[in-house]
Amino acid sequence: MKKYSLIILLTSFLIAFSSCTNNSDNPNNGGTVLPGDNPDLTDIGEDLIISKENIEGTWELFYTSKKVNTTREMREPSDDGATVDFLSNGRYTEENSLGEDGLDEPGYYSIVNGGQKQDSLKFVFVSPITGEDTTTYAFIHQLTPNIMIRKERYSKKDTANTSILYNVTDYLYFRRLPVTKPDKTFGLIKTGKKEEFVKNDYINGKWVLMKTMERRSTDGVSWSNLEDIYTEANGSTYEFRKASREFEEVGPNGNVGAVGDYRLIDDVVHLYYLGPNNVPMKTVMRIQEQKENSFIWYREDVTFSSTAKFTILRQYSYYERID
Numbered sequence: 001m002k003k004y005s006l007i008i009l010l011t012s013f014l015i016a017f018s019s020c021t022n023n024s025d026n027p028n029n030g031g032t033v034l035p036g037d038n039p040d041l042t043d044i045g046e047d048l049i050i051s052k053e054n055i056e057g058t059w060e061l062f063y064t065s066k067k068v069n070t071t072r073e074m075r076e077p078s079d080d081g082a083t084v085d086f087l088s089n090g091r092y093t094e095e096n097s098l099g100e101d102g103l104d105e106p107g108y109y110s111i112v113n114g115g116q117k118q119d120s121l122k123f124v125f126v127s128p129i130t131g132e133d134t135t136t137y138a139f140i141h142q143l144t145p146n147i148m149i150r151k152e153r154y155s156k157k158d159t160a161n162t163s164i165l166y167n168v169t170d171y172l173y174f175r176r177l178p179v180t181k182p183d184k185t186f187g188l189i190k191t192g193k194k195e196e197f198v199k200n201d202y203i204n205g206k207w208v209l210m211k212t213m214e215r216r217s218t219d220g221v222s223w224s225n226l227e228d229i230y231t232e233a234n235g236s237t238y239e240f241r242k243a244s245r246e247f248e249e250v251g252p253n254g255n256v257g258a259v260g261d262y263r264l265i266d267d268v269v270h271l272y273y274l275g276p277n278n279v280p281m282k283t284v285m286r287i288q289e290q291k292e293n294s295f296i297w298y299r300e301d302v303t304f305s306s307t308a309k310f311t312i313l314r315q316y317s318y319y320e321r322i323d
Helices: none
Strands: 057-068 083-086 091-095 107-112 120-126 133-143 147-157 165-176 205-217 227-229 237-241 246-250 256-265 268-274 280-291 294-304 310-321
Touching: none
Parallel strands: none
Antiparallel strands: 057 083, 057 165, 083 091, 091 107, 107 120, 120 133, 133 147, 147 165, 205 227, 205 237, 205 310, 237 246, 246 256, 256 268, 268 280, 280 294, 294 310
């Protein structure tokens, strides 16, 4: 199996987001959602004391909301399916949704009990290659036998204009996995499930891109009309092979594009492949409106200008089964 770069579960930042969630301050209350959004937290058990003993075990990230400055919250599914394993000896390990180890060797974790970082996880990782010591903190917003919600706040400078500072708030939802981890493609974990799931039997086969439509907004409230846009990708195909969990993309001209491995995490398909110069890359397909022979790949991207204003682009790519 090819080796791909990982996205570590410690604090990360993306200016471009994918898919929307709701407009409320709490990811679980109110707002307008799309089908498949908002994790079901109605049966997650009673709150637990935040302690090392209650943290131990393997946790899978299944939902992330991100809010920048005063913008509405967005869903960011890129890291869905990644896991962190808290060991009884105070060490921790990480894997991406492909099952690849994210650390050169296990790091150290502890619970902060007191002070400004009360009820936070402290992560310490010392690189065996450079010897660099990296320490980060993650506040535990809620902990139950089945669910752990981490809240992270941090600031990020604009890459184009370093005088602009973005204040970011993330909510990361983890669900506890059984001691024997199920196959992430074929086994659905009910705790924290979303409304819709993509089944491996469903995605198996060949699909062709028929058209792409989009609309824009500068405030997240008023939207332009939905427009059918021309894209050179129309006519491209994706073939998913459930036995090997591999995929192949072929362009409309018949040239083979991306080839690699895929994983299904609830309503998201994660595509791992090698890009130009064999650089490891990853694409996330958020599946909506599943029908017997068609689905929509939904994406939402947010860009910020030098005046700290933002533009939201919603894009809907329509695929049909052709085998």
